[in-house]
Amino acid sequence: MSSVVIHDPTLRDGQHAVRHQLGVAALRGYAEAADAAGIPVVEVGHGNGLGASSLQVGRAAVSDDVMLSTVREALRHSKMAVFMLPGWGTSDDLRKAVAHGADVVRVGVHCTETSLAERHLGFLREEGAEAHCALMMSHMATPAELAEHAARAVGYGARAVGIMDSAGHLLPQDVTDRIGAMAEAVDVPLIFHGHNNLGMAVANSVAAAGAGAAIIDGCARGFGAGAGNTQLEVVVPVLERSGYATGIDLYALLDAAEFAERELMPAPPVTGSLSIVSGLAGVFSGFKHQVLDQSARAGVDPRDVFFELGRRQAVAGQEDLIVDVVAELSARKAAI
Amino acid sequence: MSSVVIHDPTLRDGQHAVRHQLGVAALRGYAEAADAAGIPVVEVGHGNGLGASSLQVGRAAVSDDVMLSTVREALRHSKMAVFMLPGWGTSDDLRKAVAHGADVVRVGVHCTETSLAERHLGFLREEGAEAHCALMMSHMATPAELAEHAARAVGYGARAVGIMDSAGHLLPQDVTDRIGAMAEAVDVPLIFHGHNNLGMAVANSVAAAGAGAAIIDGCARGFGAGAGNTQLEVVVPVLERSGYATGIDLYALLDAAEFAERELMPAPPVTGSLSIVSGLAGVFSGFKHQVLDQSARAGVDPRDVFFELGRRQAVAGQEDLIVDVVAELSARKAAI
Numbered sequence: 001m002s003s004v005v006i007h008d009p010t011l012r013d014g015q016h017a018v019r020h021q022l023g024v025a026a027l028r029g030y031a032e033a034a035d036a037a038g039i040p041v042v043e044v045g046h047g048n049g050l051g052a053s054s055l056q057v058g059r060a061a062v063s064d065d066v067m068l069s070t071v072r073e074a075l076r077h078s079k080m081a082v083f084m085l086p087g088w089g090t091s092d093d094l095r096k097a098v099a100h101g102a103d104v105v106r107v108g109v110h111c112t113e114t115s116l117a118e119r120h121l122g123f124l125r126e127e128g129a130e131a132h133c134a135l136m137m138s139h140m141a142t143p144a145e146l147a148e149h150a151a152r153a154v155g156y157g158a159r160a161v162g163i164m165d166s167a168g169h170l171l172p173q174d175v176t177d178r179i180g181a182m183a184e185a186v187d188v189p190l191i192f193h194g195h196n197n198l199g200m201a202v203a204n205s206v207a208a209a210g211a212g213a214a215i216i217d218g219c220a221r222g223f224g225a226g227a228g229n230t231q232l233e234v235v236v237p238v239l240e241r242s243g244y245a246t247g248i249d250l251y252a253l254l255d256a257a258e259f260a261e262r263e264l265m266p267a268p269p270v271t272g273s274l275s276i277v278s279g280l281a282g283v284f285s286g287f288k289h290q291v292l293d294q295s296a297r298a299g300v301d302p303r304d305v306f307f308e309l310g311r312r313q314a315v316a317g318q319e320d321l322i323v324d325v326v327a328e329l330s331a332r333k334a335a336i
Numbered sequence: 337m338s339s340v341v342i343h344d345p346t347l348r349d350g351q352h353a354v355r356h357q358l359g360v361a362a363l364r365g366y367a368e369a370a371d372a373a374g375i376p377v378v379e380v381g382h383g384n385g386l387g388a389s390s391l392q393v394g395r396a397a398v399s400d401d402v403m404l405s406t407v408r409e410a411l412r413h414s415k416m417a418v419f420m421l422p423g424w425g426t427s428d429d430l431r432k433a434v435a436h437g438a439d440v441v442r443v444g445v446h447c448t449e450t451s452l453a454e455r456h457l458g459f460l461r462e463e464g465a466e467a468h469c470a471l472m473m474s475h476m477a478t479p480a481e482l483a484e485h486a487a488r489a490v491g492y493g494a495r496a497v498g499i500m501d502s503a504g505h506l507l508p509q510d511v512t513d514r515i516g517a518m519a520e521a522v523d524v525p526l527i528f529h530g531h532n533n534l535g536m537a538v539a540n541s542v543a544a545a546g547a548g549a550a551i552i553d554g555c556a557r558g559f560g561a562g563a564g565n566t567q568l569e570v571v572v573p574v575l576e577r578s579g580y581a582t583g584i585d586l587y588a589l590l591d592a593a594e595f596a597e598r599e600l601m602p603a604p605p606v607t608g609s610l611s612i613v614s615g616l617a618g619v620f621s622g623f624k625h626q627v628l629d630q631s632a633r634a635g636v637d638p639r640d641v642f643f644e645l646g647r648r649q650a651v652a653g654q655e656d657l658i659v660d661v662v663a664e665l666s667a668r669k670a671a672i
Contacts, residue, residue: 171578172508172539196535199570203508203539221606234535234607237616242507251639254609261608270557270604271570272597273590280573303587 014223031074033256050089068100079103125157138163143181162191179211197279220260228269281310350559367410369592386425404436415439461493474499479517498527515547533615556596564605617646
């Protein structure tokens with residue numbers, strides 16, 4: 001039986017579903033439950049990572065300092081991880097996280113922009129922290145491109161590198177191809193982080209392990225925006241049944257998930273129409289609210305907007321494209 | 337591009353999630369929406385099928401007669417299907433369903449008990465109805481056994497035969513093996529009906545199509561007991577993307593699913609701890625309430641009860657086994 005390391009971003013990626021409003025009691029309670037279950041790595045933070053709490057993407061209920069010290073105290077065995085997006089987070093934030101005892105630091109970049117992580121990965125290498133590089137929106141790059149960027153990230157200092165299926169667009173064969181190509185290019189552990197827009201998060205995670213991924217992400221009850229993440233307490237026993245040891249206690253894991261459902265979220269994620277459409281279109285689901293607002297005002301179908309954004313390969317940060325697409329669809333409609 | 341026929345049991349299997357309380361307006365509204373989306377077959381009935389409304393498994397809000405006439409009126413293009421379990425349903429019920437204009441009649445039996453369907457399938461053959469035979473709890477039989485029973489069902493008169501993953505236990509390779517063996521044994525269309533206890537319903541459905549299944553079941557928002565069924569409006573576009581034409585209009589399908597979420601269910605299904613455990617154990621999730629009640633009274637862990645029921649290969653109708661298992665676990669605990 002081979003083994004995989006389970007990485008749990010419930011207290012970071014899940015924050016997107018509650019506008020970053022998890023409080024100290026929720027953070028502590030879940031971290032303790034995850035630790036008791038033997039989950040190897042517990043990630044915490046604002047949904048957009050270190051330093052991201054802001055008017056633009058939402059202020060967190062709790063500061064980075066308090067999040068980190070709360071979770072650090074709660075974890076006896078599990079490692080603590082943080083996430084950062086260059087631009088939102090800075091080297092100062094990384095320094096602070098290391099000082100708070102973060103064992104794993106993940107730097108996330110768009111899948112073909114690893115160069116943006118170079119400085120941060122280099123800094124973390126010097127600090128001796130376990131640096132991961134996560135290639136986001138990974139459906140937008142070919143397996144060969146991802147392999148090339150994985151090799152670059154390792155060159156910059158990443159001790160693990162992997163892909164996030166940020167739009168929930170990938171199907172199992174897509175994952176197999178991508179992880180497989182990366183496994184040939186680098187010797188560090190490979191990460192897979194799934195989203196469930198097309199109901200494939202668990203199947204994709206098993207495909208990733210089969211292709212050589214050694215670190216699999218999952219969130220309790222799939223806690224996350226829209227259709228949510230890979231459901232942690234499902235993927236763990238399914239990986240075990242598929243021949244991958246996780247070292248996690250099943251009953252304690254189910255208890256942690258019940259705590260999460262009760263104390264962290266108003267309700268578990270539902271795969272609604274726009275989650276499905278954004279998954280099919282391959283568009284970041286974080287565009288949802290702006291697409292809905294602008295479509296309603298212009299009287300166009302938000303689903304058309306998502307598919308057109310997908311054709312234009314829109315990525316996070318390109319919210320201006322929504323304005324263009326809505327205006328164009330509205331004009332096209334008026335011309336009929 | 338090959339094609340698959342989508343069969344939609346939202347108004348029958350979904351009833352389990354609302355104790356068979358769907359009313360006339362809900363039945364009519366969803367049937368109209370499904371018809372507008374071009375869903376080929378719409379199934380309706382009490383969750384346990386024709387004639388099942390009773391104190392023992394729950395009285396439906398609406399009689400079989402009213403359900404059938406309501407849905408028949410609402411469907412302009414889609415075929416109407418009904419389900420029956422020999423023992424609950426009788427030949428009189430089948431006669432009534434055919435008189436109401438049911439196009440497809442599914443007879444469900446435990447996967448190794450096709451002989452129980454012989455008389456009913458023979459009757460339907462004489463009536464000229466399109467008879468299907470569904471082999472339930474199909475994880476409990478080997479591919480070879482399922483192939484043998486599929487051939488028997490076809491001999492009795494079934495014009496399509498397939499498997500229900502009633503416990504939500506199967507993984508994609510298990511489905512491939514089972515459908516593959518059946519495809520070698522019979523020449524009629526093969527059916528796959530999934531449940532989502534292990535997050536695999538959509539992936540299993542794609543695997544089924546890949547192995548030769550021509551009829552795929554799905555319910556709007558996965559409407560069904562516990563972790564629910566294969567989510568219809570997800571599996572359809574994923575099948576399309578995987579190379580299987582369905583003939584269904586995506587936007588109208590998404591609209592039907594939104595109607596279902598709003599008008600049929602208090603909330604979409606959630607994959608909770610006991611759904612996961614019953615899926616792993618391979619036990620019918622309908623045991624849940626009795627397992628919970630009896631475990632609480634005896635002070636034993638309901639998860640242990642499910643796993644022990646799985647080891648004893650309990651099937652629906654063997655509720656007495658729950659009493660035995662709870663008593664034994666309780667005695668074992670007292671002896672420690």
